[in-house]
Amino acid sequence: MKISVVITLKKDVLDPQGKVIHQTLDGMGFEDVNEVRQGKYFEIDTKENDPKKAKDKVEEMCKKLLANLVIENYKIVDLK
Amino acid sequence: MKSSVITFPGSNCDRDMDVALKKFGFKNKMVWHNDAELPKSDLIVLPGGFSYGDYLRCGSMASKSKIMKSVVNFANSGGMVMGICNGFQILVETGLVPGVLLRNKYLEFICRNVFVKINNKSNNYFNNIKNDVLEFHIAHNEGNYFCTKDQLKEIEDNEQVAINYCDENGRIEEQFNPNGSIKNIAGIFNIEKNVLGMMPHPERMIDNCLSGEDGSIFFNNLINNLK
Numbered sequence: 001m002k003i004s005v006v007i008t009l010k011k012d013v014l015d016p017q018g019k020v021i022h023q024t025l026d027g028m029g030f031e032d033v034n035e036v037r038q039g040k041y042f043e044i045d046t047k048e049n050d051p052k053k054a055k056d057k058v059e060e061m062c063k064k065l066l067a068n069l070v071i072e073n074y075k076i077v078d079l080k
Numbered sequence: 081m082k083s084s085v086i087t088f089p090g091s092n093c094d095r096d097m098d099v100a101l102k103k104f105g106f107k108n109k110m111v112w113h114n115d116a117e118l119p120k121s122d123l124i125v126l127p128g129g130f131s132y133g134d135y136l137r138c139g140s141m142a143s144k145s146k147i148m149k150s151v152v153n154f155a156n157s158g159g160m161v162m163g164i165c166n167g168f169q170i171l172v173e174t175g176l177v178p179g180v181l182l183r184n185k186y187l188e189f190i191c192r193n194v195f196v197k198i199n200n201k202s203n204n205y206f207n208n209i210k211n212d213v214l215e216f217h218i219a220h221n222e223g224n225y226f227c228t229k230d231q232l233k234e235i236e237d238n239e240q241v242a243i244n245y246c247d248e249n250g251r252i253e254e255q256f257n258p259n260g261s262i263k264n265i266a267g268i269f270n271i272e273k274n275v276l277g278m279m280p281h282p283e284r285m286i287d288n289c290l291s292g293e294d295g296s297i298f299f300n301n302l303i304n305n306l307k
Contacts, residue, residue, distance in 0.1 A: 013182070013226065014182065014185065016185060017183065065140065065144065066136070068137055068173070068180055070227065070228065071180050
């Protein structure tokens, strides 16, 4: 089964890349943007077909490697 | 005194560190990341570079490599472990020292000499050193030290700040902060002070023909403290 994970920076962590992207969008004429935060997206294809077990495993992967919980949050966004 | 430098795929300051350690009297061995056991050592060094191409987060892959289990055990039993630059990033990813290293505040790779003030000398790294301020070299893209408010309080309460960015007179101010680090932090200890992670490279300051001798002061002092 395939599982998708999104990793985002926590609110109080400075995201200079997001800021520059925001400024650039602004310069391109997208003036309605309030804020841009850059994150990471993973697609994990696993042999595990039980959704509950697969989700638990991916959560463990997030905690141990994919995210650094001091600065990042993770969210499992899709299971299929 | 015996030392070991760990080489990861993408390390590029490992041989510089080898030269520096030997110059000041260490019997140094190079250890490959995929080895399981450490040679008998008084000091382990995680060198600078771009381990695993900085994939995912700097130091994250290297922190899971085979040798790191032995390094963590060595550190937890009181052994001296020093991480420089990428080695510091690896240390924070293992959790041996608190916090993380974010991308530099102004999004630029910084490569220049800086001054650092020694904040805590009650440890084997800086004990007996006469200088309060040292000139070291930095070369990094992700050296912006960050930690949570709770962690910062704990770090300060336990006197874990090793060195801060400053000017040549030791003034610690925002204008002398090259990368946006919280409180100008350039290096951090674990609680017991046997593990040190720092962004500056002392091994690049061991010869006047290169750029200075303040690294020589550091290494001479270090080996004398370990004897």
